[in-house]
Amino acid sequence: MVLPVPETSHPPDVPVDRDVTRPAPPVRPLGLARIWRLIGDPAPGRMGYALRMAAGCTTTVLVGEIWQVPDLGVPALVTMALWQKDRVTNALAGVAVNIVVVLLLLLIYGLIQLTLDHPMELVIVIAILSFGFFFLGSASKLKPVAYLFGLITVFGLVVIDQVPVGEVITRAILYTDLFLAVPGAVMIVLGLLICPSPRRLLTDDIAARLRMACRLLRGADDRTREQATDMLRTGTTDMMKSAKMASLEKIWAARDLACLRQSASSSVAVLALADEAGRTGIPAEDAAHLLETLEKMAAIFTDGDYPAAIERPAVSPASPAASALADMLPDFATPPPEGAAPGLKEKKSGFFADDAFSNPEHVRFAVKGTAGVMLSYLAFMVLDWPGIHTCIITCFIVALPTMGEMVSKLTLRISGALVGGAIGIGSIIFVMPHLDGITGFLVLIFAVSLLAAWVKTGDERIAYAGFQIGLAFYLSDLKGFGPTSDMETARDRIIGIMLGNFITYAMFTSFWPTSARDRIGEGLRKLAETLQRQSQALTPQARAEAIASTQSTLLESERTLEYVMAEPINTRVDLPRLQETKQALDDAGRLSEDLLVNPDRTDLTDHTARLARLAG
Incomplete structure (x- = not known):
């Protein structure tokens, strides 16, 4: 199709701003105003994605109610965590979940035989499993799915320990199967029906x-x-x-x-x-x-x-x-010719990260995560308070590698948990007594799921809050079958969520604290390389691919800097250097755009040398 060149239409002149070296704004963590704008941002496709995710979670609850699955909040959470935008990825995720559930069933069956009536063996098994799943989450491509598998396996063992001995194995096989098989089936069937290509x-x-x-x-x-x-x-x-x-x-x-x-x-x-x-x-x-x-x-x-x-x-x-x-524009949709020089290709990696067994940070991360799970399990057992078992689930959900990520998202986690918990308790008081059938109950589930999904499908910096809203609500209101009036369960589970948040935060910021500042150098060096490659791109196709790579690399460095500024003040030992880094990133963003206009910028070497110097 040939698009004609317009001859009429005269919009107002665009304001001129030629000062591309203006000072960068002050370096600061993500503020509340920015978070609020991200929550309300009507990004293209976001509402449709949220509606489909809410429909998936609601369908999982409906199937669980029909089959009378206990602790139905867990399957609903798995659905929210794994739901994808398109029908193909959704179907693949659903198939993968149903395959993995068989392996988990075999694992749990063997562990039950090993730990039944042996509390010490159970503690040891939970610790080993937690370490293994946290390590996989840090050092392999399973992140963040590894945390979900760890959550399901450990949670299954903990819950099984609370049921009558004669029914243990049967319930273990049935409930663990349903915890993952129901979300998997919903993602395959419903995803193919309502998700776009x-x-x-x-x-x-x-x-x-x-x-x-x-x-x-x-x-x-x-x-x-x-x-x-x-x-x-x-x-x-x-x-x-x-x-x-x-x-x-x-x-x-x-x-x-x-x-x-x-x-x-x-x-x-x-x-x-x-x-x-x-x-x-x-x-x-x-x-x-x-x-x-x-x-x-x-x-x-x-x-x-x-x-x-x-x-x-x-x-x-x-x-x-x-x-x-x-x-x-003339080559906008024209791919490079066959045999042309390849563009920027990422090196294929294996299942494990290149430094999986050489970088001690992966082991330290697994140790801290395991310690958080075991402290939560200890509190759960010593207090003899079964209702706060959500503290164990929370440890798998909220663990993050650096202090900056922990601190910057702690507010989102707590806020999400409080919002979801408040909605859960409020619905028990004001809504549940007026629900006579399953229809009204499912409408409530859909409405709250839509709110949680809207936040979760937003920017990655607020997605945690959406998941926490769903976490608190599901675990508060989905205890048994149908509407519940049990305020005690809602209270206990919210307390468990907050306790898990506190324990995880304490562990990850007190022992082997990892600063996001240590990752700035690698990002800056990578950014300097992408700018150099962008300046060397000769064809329109190569320039387009190069600017996309530069922008993605720039995003990584900007996020890292945000995490640095969210860390405790005693870790920000060099604010002037961080300010200079922020200025260099802003300049790099404008430079990457200008290289599309003038690829022969004579000051490119100065910019890349500046990034290399800041990288250290």
Whole structure:
């Protein structure tokens, strides 16, 4: 399809801002205002994803009620944790869960034979299992699934220890099977019915970036620029995953998927150029030509297709940013020719990380996680308070590798648990007494699941809060079958969640505390390398792939810096250096955009040398 070049449409001039070296804002942890904006951010596709996740959790509860699965909160949590955006990934996750459940059943069956009526052996087994799953979560590709498997296995052993001896093995096999088999079956069956194709997700994501580029060209406020930066920093990671899943469906032509992969990279480059044009300013007539073309392209991708041919918009050569953006469009969906030099390819890795058995941090992480689980188990047993067994579950859910991640997300965890717990207790008091049947109960489950899913499907920096909302609510209100009026259970389980949060935080910040500051250097060195490669890209396709890689690397460094600033004040020993690092990252973000306009920047070496110096 040939897109005509517009001749009319004259939006207002874009404000000129040529000061690309303005001071960076102060370095500070993620604030409440920013968190609130992330919670309310109507990102493209977020509502649909949340609705489908809530439907999956509600269906799991319905099936569990029919089969009378005890502690139904656990299967509901597994569904929320594993639910994916597209039908292929959902089905694969569901199949994997149903395969793994067989292995877990065999494991638990053997462990029951070993530990039955032997409390000391049970303690030893729980410790060994916890260490193993935490180690896999830190040093292998199983993260974060390893934590879920650990949660299910350890929780199953703890609960089994509380039931009558004569029914132990039967209940172990049945309940552990249902804890994972029900979510797995729901993800396969319901996911195939209500989740979109990964190809459709891919085209929607490309369209969203094109429309964001249009907003920037029209002149954007600070909020829009913030949203555009967040979208830009994600690079093509999610889009390339969608393309890979689409290839597994075997119903799409390989050529079409290759064109969509190239379109994904090109959409990031177009968004970066639109941001550059918005900062430096372009003539109104050039903006009009670009806007008309980009809007038509976005409409085509929204329909699930891609443009077969795009004419270069007529823009003034006097505007470098507009010219670079116009030059990018003719090859927007054209993949590199066969036999062309390969782009930036990530090195394939094995199941374990390269330093899995040489880096002591993995073992230390497993030891701290295991200590948290065992302290929770000790409190659970010594207090003889069965209702707080959620403290053990919480230890698997909230463990994170660095102090910065622990501290920055502690508020989200506690806030989510309090919100979910308050909703759970409030529903027991004000809603449950008025529910006469399963329909009203499921409506309540869906409504609260939707709230939790909305938060969980947002930015990674708030997703924990959404999961904690679901955790507290499910474990409070899903004790038996149907609506509950047991306030004591809700109270105990919320106390268990808060106790697990406290124990995990204490363990990870008191013993072998790992600072996020130790990871800054690696990120800065990687960023310097990606900038160098970007400057050496010769074709439009290579430049698009390179800018996507640079933006993803930049995101990693910015997140690490946020985590550093969230750590206790005594770990921030060099605030001026951190401030300089923040400035260098901001400059690198603007430089990566400008390299699309002027790849021969003479000061590139100075920028990369600065990053190398800060890396140490």
